[in-house]
Amino acid sequence: MKKPVIGLTASHDQKTGELRMSSRYTDALRDCGAVPLVLPLSLKEGDCIQLPETLDGLLCTGGPDVHPFRFGEETLKGCGDFSPLRDEAELLLFHSFYKRKKPILGICRGIQLINIALGGDIYQDLDAQLSDRPPIAHRQPFRSDAPSHHVDLASDSQLARISQAVRIPVNSLHHQAVRRPAESLRIAGQAPDGVIEALEQPDYPFLIGVQWHPEWLYHTHDHARKLFEAFAAACAKHSMR
Numbered sequence: 001m002k003k004p005v006i007g008l009t010a011s012h013d014q015k016t017g018e019l020r021m022s023s024r025y026t027d028a029l030r031d032c033g034a035v036p037l038v039l040p041l042s043l044k045e046g047d048c049i050q051l052p053e054t055l056d057g058l059l060c061t062g063g064p065d066v067h068p069f070r071f072g073e074e075t076l077k078g079c080g081d082f083s084p085l086r087d088e089a090e091l092l093l094f095h096s097f098y099k100r101k102k103p104i105l106g107i108c109r110g111i112q113l114i115n116i117a118l119g120g121d122i123y124q125d126l127d128a129q130l131s132d133r134p135p136i137a138h139r140q141p142f143r144s145d146a147p148s149h150h151v152d153l154a155s156d157s158q159l160a161r162i163s164q165a166v167r168i169p170v171n172s173l174h175h176q177a178v179r180r181p182a183e184s185l186r187i188a189g190q191a192p193d194g195v196i197e198a199l200e201q202p203d204y205p206f207l208i209g210v211q212w213h214p215e216w217l218y219h220t221h222d223h224a225r226k227l228f229e230a231f232a233a234a235c236a237k238h239s240m241r
């Protein structure tokens with residue numbers, strides 16, 4: 001069987017315009033059954049509409065903060081830098097893949113982008129807005145391939161079924177997080193402090209967002225490998241080629 005081809009959104013250097021892609025994302029897709037294809041950000045709207053005809057799935061990767069106007073807020077203290085080009089391209093890509101019911105996985109910024117695209121919102125900065133919570137370090141103080149907190153998965157979630165577990169250790173490299181999930185999404189996992197770490201859409205071929213970085217963990221943690229494998233399998237199943 002042909003492997004599915006999965007498009008990944010790149011980051012870029014806003015000063016030089018250079019695209020950037022961590023090979024951890026492309027290696028993870030390659031090692032878990034897919035052909036990764038890095039997408040540029042300088043896409044026209046028509047290009048974004050056409051791409052789901054060619055690609056079998058979309059991976060929205062980690063990156064800078066989404067501009068607060070995208071979810072109807074003023075910019076608060078603690079919000080970080082954003083990329084107008086990336087916000088525009090990634091939202092267009094998300095909507096065009098979503099309309100065609102193609103499998104979509106969001107990682108870190110990706111879960112936030114999916115939630116915002118579907119009408120939810122996010123905390124612009126956890127430290128500034130959730131100072132009353134137990135002090136879990138969502139920006140972990142050590143290497144990214146080591147887990148730093150747990151996520152409790154909803155026992156009836158797709159993610160629990162994929163992970164074959166209801167409590168998984170994850171890494172944590174974020175200062176923002178989902179606040180109000182979009183109506184069509186359900187909470188699939190939360191950290192012990194209540195921070196939402198995973199969303200999914202029931203009745204969609206594969207629409208899952210995770211706040212952690214499975215691309216750093218898939219060599220050592222089954223749940224991370226299974227997530228990429230399930231994504232690749234969903235892309236292969238819904239491939240029209």
Ligand SMILES: [Mn+2]
Pocket residue numbers: 137138149171172173174191195197211
């Ligand atoms: Mn976290």
